[in-house]
Amino acid sequence: MENILALETMKEGHDGSGLGLTLKDLGGEFKELKKYPILSGICSRKGSKTLSDFMEKAGFKLKDIWVPKIKHIKGIAPREHYFARVYDYPESYKNKPMRQKEDLLMNIRLTLRNIGESDESIFIFSFYPDVITLKEVGDPLQLGEFFGLDKDNIKAKIILAQGRQNTNYTIYLYACHPFFIQGYCSMTNGENTAFVPIREFLMSRGFPGYIGYNSDSEVFTHILHYTTRQLGFPLTYYKDVITPLKVSEIDKREDRESLRLIKHSLRPLCIDGPNVVIGFIPDGTCFMVHDSKKLRPGVVGGVKGKYALMSEECGLDRAIPERDRSEDIFPMKYNMVIVKPGAEEVKVWNQLQGT
């Protein structure tokens, strides 16, 4: 709930058009269920039946269900079922490598999305172990109360919260940040002027998960997934892909030869801002990165074990007031702030130096 209160302080920067929450590294009742995939979404009564039948047929065994305690709030029309269902893998997948399990989970998520999207009977936001996603349209603070997050004992070590949906396209649940794919998750402040060529490039990679794009920001998540998971690049190369250095700058980096090739081959994934991207990857590393002109603000601060990556400082004050403000990091255009898993260490990676 404190994340939502932090969002509230940044109220001037959002229009109350929605709330998206992705929780990772869960505690509470999920602590013992870490290895089991959690299906997060919303469905109607009809959708619930379809979903249960489908999952059963697919061989997934239901282990647990968490349902938010909905409190009726004026102005928010509740949908029928908000859920996070914990499943056990089908027998045939139990001993498969994680990569194959991830592909299965994603395909199930996409199939369910496909089944339920036309009549809006099923919305699925994530299907992955140790991750829950909640989304709804409305004012973030009210939605926090609506979901009963102020009372619920749901706990997580990593929480991505975004208090605005979508400025330029239709307000729609699938357009709501954060976006999630196979353990990679990100949310963005800003518009993406290079959206169409990036979308076309991603969609033509032949990877079934690169669909949707109800928001131009979804591509940031997919670029992250593509560069780190599909191409196997270390996380810092995400920065080199979305905001490539100039040729003269590349020449000063030790890995210049590979950077040149990357710049050419991934040219269509270059963003032009104005953006700040905040996200996490499967191992729990969190990061913040800006467009190459730093046209959006961003700040990172906190205490050991508890760091917050925010688009505005007032949010940070609300979330971690006890921190030393002089230690706050305001990443600039060449920086990528990386918070290691467990929030033990914060590192500012400099693109010019490559360290």
Place this chain on the structure above:
Amino acid sequence: MEPVTGNVDYPINVPGLDHNHQLSLKEFPYIIRWRDDRCKRCGNCTAVCPVKAIEPTVKVQRIVQSEGPIPTPMVVKKIVHVIEQVKDMSRYCTGCGACTLVCPNEAIEPEYNPQNKFMHYKNKGGEGYKRGGRRNDPSVSTLDRLKFTRISMLTDPALDAGRHEFHVRTLLGRILPPEELPLKMFNGTLVVDKESDKFIPPVREIFPIIIGSMSVGALSPPMWEGLAMGVAYLNEVEGLPVVMATGEGGVPPRLLKSKYLKYFILQIASGYFGWDEIIHALPHMVEDPAAIEIKYGQGAKPGDGGLLMAQKVLKLIASIRGVPQFVDLASPPTHQTKYSIEEAVAKMIQSMSMAWGFRVPVYPKISGTKTARAVLNNLARNPYAAALSIDGEDGGTGAAYNVSMDKMGHPIASNIRECYLDLVKQGKQNELPLIAAGGIAKKGNLAANAAALIMLGASAVAIGKYIMQAAANCFGDEYNRCNICNTGKCPRGITTQDPKLYRRLDSDKVAERVVEIFRSANVELKKIFAPMGRSTELPIGMSDGLSVDDKAIAERLEISYAC
């Protein structure tokens, strides 16, 4: 009764006949407006006229005049000197206006005659009308109808063309798909795997507007030299990596061995003119050329070969091309070795690549056609093909049949768009750059036309006719003005090998203009990209930025309709 038309017994100029066999001036595309009262009879106009469409002549005039304080009209007959337009279709006024330029008293100018019946008669001796220039269609082209409608403003602040850093560059050369990059991890960073035998194709970073292929031979020495000097200056002084294609017909030997060769794309076409010299110069080259262009077609005259008329094959040209002087140099419509794209074209690309040790991008140029996608798909499967250049129907030429220019070919906009979307379908839109040409800046909107094509999917554009007009004041336009490049009588000295004509052209001035044109295009491109929020990379395929006021065009190009 006298016969209506003349014959041997009754010559046609016998006074009293009705002149019925003659053409009237109304049939001519340009009518000379000559002012008796201003003309001082210096003779400059008749001397300069490249087609001898005007001539000095004498006439007897009957004049009623009165002298003295009291009106006493008298009829007198006077012999006067006048300038007359010839009514012989082989000497039709081309409307170039060279006469107006040299007239000290503004006494003469050609006027376009929209009612002309030029095309009805321009086939004397059974020879179809041949000319230079480009398609005579003055209507607004599709490129000029495209607007940039995605303006960043509040949700995404527009960039500042003057303050922000812009990178208006493109890539020429085959680009590896990211999945195939020979990279490996070393100490936490990515390094190129030297043990991998993966071929890394050569790629050049260039300015996205290229000076398209125009040969030494088609162009006069000062014109070609002016372009080349301008290009070298842009690279060396302005830091703008503009490249220029040579056209078929070789390169001056000194340039082949100079460090400036890297700014030139050498063209090989079906006549292979000049290639003996180029190959022999290979061991002496200190730089690689920017690229090699294999010409399979030209937008202005698709399916037609190249032609350099005998009157343009003077000593210099003959020596560069390795041919005798004063013979017609025809390049066949197709390469003689070409019988299949899978084999012959691939071999040609391979051979050219091999000649420079696979360090130079090699790409084919074709004319705009419905079959462009077939070529494209073949090239997409050939890892050595560096790009595909498509020259649309509005491209120019030094010599072709009018019918080829006016009626053959495919517009560039939809051709480039369908090719790009085809690549998108295959996920290869970043691997094989598309170069668009043909009618860019037809109305002078160089940056706007180039940006529109880039947003439709082109990686670069090539200009030819425009640079002749803008850098060397070429008279040619789409009302068939001048367009006598094929005759070797270019009144501006641009497309002639006659020293009396080409000394009119100052190569330094051409070079200066080339620099000005590219500098301003660079600024204008930024002025287009900045409000659309793009600066770091060229917005290739950013079709959401474009709109058009025609639903059919919008549908065909898969862009939005705005009115």
